[in-house]
Amino acid sequence: MTTLKSRLTDDLTAAIKERDELRSSTLRLALTAIAYEETAGKEARELSDDEVQKVVAREAKKRREAADAFDKGGRAEQAERERAEGEVLAQYLPQQLGDEELAAIVAEAVAEAKAGGAEGPKAMGAVMKIVSPKVAGRAEGGRVAGLVKRALAG
Known part of the structure; x- marks a missing residue:
């Protein structure tokens, strides 16, 4: 077990x-x-x-x-x-990431995706592929996706 x-x-x-x-x-x-x-x-x-x-x-x-x-x-x-x-x-799940921590991870992933040639809203998939393994179990997918969308729009 x-x-x-x-x-x-x-x-x-x-x-x-x-x-x-x-x-x-x-x-x-x-x-x-x-x-x-x-x-x-x-x-x-x-x-x-x-x-x-x-x-x-x-x-x-x-x-x-x-x-x-x-x-x-x-x-x-x-x-x-x-x-x-x-x-x-x-109580049985890992500590959730704070807003600042998550925003930093997303910003880093957006920069990495843009360096790889991904631009604008079309880069969403590329950024999510980078972010998802880093935040697995520590942040809800909808919350991550919202931050990624805002980061790509701005």
């Missing part, structure tokens, strides 16, 4: 013993998503820590999107629950 997956399992056991309903239900959902990912495809396999981290990140993103949808629908209580679940999952 991967270390992140075993940590999730251990924390689930502790949450159940402490009768922490929010934490235990959130970790159950995350572990279910991981188990589904492991059995998806032609044959079952054990996920690596990076793959487990991607599944947890995807689950956290679902919580953020659901919270926004509940807010728009006027259901504040459910939105708050989704945000709380997202915070529980965020």
Whole structure:
């Protein structure tokens, strides 16, 4: 069992013993998503820590999107629950990059892409190819894409 997956399992056991309903239900959902990912495809396999981290990140993103949808629908209580679940999952993800750090990485990638001959909005793909591996798991794709668009426009 991967270390992140075993940590999730251990924390689930502790949450159940402490009768922490929010934490235990959130970790159950995350572990279910991981188990589904492991059995998806032609044959079952054990996920690596990076793959487990991607599944947890995807689950956290679902919580953020659901919270926004509940807010728009006027259901504040459910939105708050989704945000709380997202915070529980965020504890298992790497520290997110700050705005200044991310902007510096994007600026560096834009300069690198322009040196390679990419110009204007058409350079978006080239810049994203440079930025994505550097920020993997530490910044949301939409946030990165928005910064890249602004950097290329300006």
